[in-house]
Amino acid sequence: MTPKSILKNSTVSTNEPSATSKPYTQRHRDVALQHASIIEEQKRVEKEVLDAIMTLMDFPTSPTADPMRPSPSDALFFQGLMVNFQPSDYDSLIEERNIADRCGYALCPRPKKKAPSKARKHFIETDKGVEIVDRRTLEVWCSDDCARRALYVKVQLSEEPAWMRRGGVNDKIELLVENAEDHHKALPLRLKQEAAPKPAKSEEEEDVASAWAARDDALADLALERGEKPGRLSKANKDLLRTHIQERVQTAPSVPPEPPTQLSGQSHMAIEGHIPRADRPKDEDEEDDGTDWDKHLPG
Amino acid sequence: MDERSNVSPNMIKMWRVYRTVKEMCMDRGYEMLKEDTDISLDEFAARFAKEDGEPDRGRMHFSCQPTEAMLVKYTDSPTPKNPNPVPQIGTIWIEFNSDDAVGLKQLRDYMQHLVNGSFYSGIMVVQKPMTGMALRLLRGSASIEEGPKGGVEVFVEQDLLVNITKHELVPKHVLLSKEEKAQLLQRYRLKETQLPRIQVTDPVAKYLGLRRGQVVKIIRKSETAGRYASYRWAI
Numbered sequence: 001m002t003p004k005s006i007l008k009n010s011t012v013s014t015n016e017p018s019a020t021s022k023p024y025t026q027r028h029r030d031v032a033l034q035h036a037s038i039i040e041e042q043k044r045v046e047k048e049v050l051d052a053i054m055t056l057m058d059f060p061t062s063p064t065a066d067p068m069r070p071s072p073s074d075a076l077f078f079q080g081l082m083v084n085f086q087p088s089d090y091d092s093l094i095e096e097r098n099i100a101d102r103c104g105y106a107l108c109p110r111p112k113k114k115a116p117s118k119a120r121k122h123f124i125e126t127d128k129g130v131e132i133v134d135r136r137t138l139e140v141w142c143s144d145d146c147a148r149r150a151l152y153v154k155v156q157l158s159e160e161p162a163w164m165r166r167g168g169v170n171d172k173i174e175l176l177v178e179n180a181e182d183h184h185k186a187l188p189l190r191l192k193q194e195a196a197p198k199p200a201k202s203e204e205e206e207d208v209a210s211a212w213a214a215r216d217d218a219l220a221d222l223a224l225e226r227g228e229k230p231g232r233l234s235k236a237n238k239d240l241l242r243t244h245i246q247e248r249v250q251t252a253p254s255v256p257p258e259p260p261t262q263l264s265g266q267s268h269m270a271i272e273g274h275i276p277r278a279d280r281p282k283d284e285d286e287e288d289d290g291t292d293w294d295k296h297l298p299g
Numbered sequence: 300m301d302e303r304s305n306v307s308p309n310m311i312k313m314w315r316v317y318r319t320v321k322e323m324c325m326d327r328g329y330e331m332l333k334e335d336t337d338i339s340l341d342e343f344a345a346r347f348a349k350e351d352g353e354p355d356r357g358r359m360h361f362s363c364q365p366t367e368a369m370l371v372k373y374t375d376s377p378t379p380k381n382p383n384p385v386p387q388i389g390t391i392w393i394e395f396n397s398d399d400a401v402g403l404k405q406l407r408d409y410m411q412h413l414v415n416g417s418f419y420s421g422i423m424v425v426q427k428p429m430t431g432m433a434l435r436l437l438r439g440s441a442s443i444e445e446g447p448k449g450g451v452e453v454f455v456e457q458d459l460l461v462n463i464t465k466h467e468l469v470p471k472h473v474l475l476s477k478e479e480k481a482q483l484l485q486r487y488r489l490k491e492t493q494l495p496r497i498q499v500t501d502p503v504a505k506y507l508g509l510r511r512g513q514v515v516k517i518i519r520k521s522e523t524a525g526r527y528a529s530y531r532w533a534i
């Protein structure tokens with residue numbers, strides 16, 4: 001279209017503007033409608049996330065629930081609500097549960113851990129020696145176990161707001177549970193065997209498979225980010241979570257630690273990068289430490 | 300400054316906040332004695348200090364009734380359909396929260412308290428801004444069944460240390476009643492949408508508790524024109 005003259009032009013025919021401007025108005029209207037529907041959708045999702053957080057503040061449904069072995073109905077409900085969540089929403093959930101004095105993991109009925117005092121900074125003993133940490137960091141979970149289960153959910157959440165997701169929602173948020181057998185009939189839990197490629201997949205199966213592949217890539221990236229070596233057991237691998245955590249029991253007088261041996265053989269004992277001392281020789285190459293999850297904490 | 304030397308800085312801070320809140324209630328049209336807004340630091344400290352000299356926020360709460368004038372201002376003109384309109388204002392409950400972090404839990408507890416006590420609306424004064432989710436609930440609280448009719452307002456202490464409306468550069472803002480608003484629009488043959496606007500989040504609008512759709516008259520003093528008024532529509 002040629003630029004319109006700002007001067008009065010008597011030769012412009014009266015029906016020309018309607019002929020050219022109509023498609024434009026139509027397009028503008030379409031764009032405006034699309035914007036309106038996105039905003040509408042955003043409001044709806046934000047309201048749903050708020051309602052979900054209010055519900056999950058009082059979760060789990062039983063005060064004696066076990067976060068390792070959630071009831072299938074609680075687990076299914078929690079997974080369903082997570083579909084809309086972005087990682088920042090998940091941080092808000094943790095924040096609100098903490099303010100209500102609860103462990104940040106929504107399937108845990110226990111109160112959050114209490115720091116030894118109200119001081120802002122605390123000295124805590126870690127394998128790397130004494131570290132200074134924020135009180136809020138200490139008071140997020142009831143245990144490292146809950147931290148791990150909670151963050152396993154977080155890393156699966158999409159950064160993309162639910163109202164912008166074109167490829168539909170990711171409805172496969174996995175949980176770390178130890179009673180998978182109770183769940184897999186009720187839940188879309190992923191079983192290892194199902195990942196094997198099948199010939200002649202339907203389009204839908206194809207989509208599901210590629211979604212899983214994308215998620216696996218994301219988890220692999222995360223593993224790399226955490227300094228895990230490819231091919232090694234992932235710290236977020238649920239297979240290793242079947243191990244039992246061995247309590248440290250003093251049975252003999254302490255002896256000097258043995259010289260380092262190959263740590264890879266111990267990695268199945270790792271809990272968020274830590275290998276409990278009772279089972280592990282001292283080592284120097286502790287690249288990642290047990291606090292790498294605190295990067296995911298709210299503010 | 301002598302009398303202040305034995306009062307903790309936090310106590311002085313809370314004294315300012317408390318006085319601003321009282322003034323705010325009076326300026327909105329609630330029943331309030333002038334001496335209540337003028338409480339001295341000594342008296343404030345005597346009433347609200349804990350043993351360690353720190354302010355005890357848990358004891359500062361109070362409620363106010365609207366004055367007759369305020370009730371009139373907040374009542375629609377009678378219509379054939381609604382011959383006896385009820386005032387859209389009532390008893391307000393003001394609370395000073397003492398928690399480090401305020402989230403959904405405190406906000407919902409507060410709303411529940413307002414509903415249980417049959418309060419029309421409430422103001423919660425917090426030490427630090429609430430969580431994002433609590434703000435999200437608050438934004439939608441006008442349409443939330445679990446809250447009180449007149450809604451909940453939240454102020455951060457920091458924003459109440461000084462009464463902004465007392466500042467010489469802030470012109471006087473006066474809320475118009477529905478009737479006055481109708482007269483104004485009629486006189487100038489305007490639709491409300493043609494008026495300049497004021498956001499309900501504007502500090503002065505917040506101070507007056509303006510609601511969407513209300514109109515304020517802003518009275519300025521000018522060296523050249525004397526006093527002149529303008530009107531703004533709250534959105």
Ligand SMILES: [Zn+2]
Nearest residue numbers: 103108142146
């Ligand atoms: Zn826990």
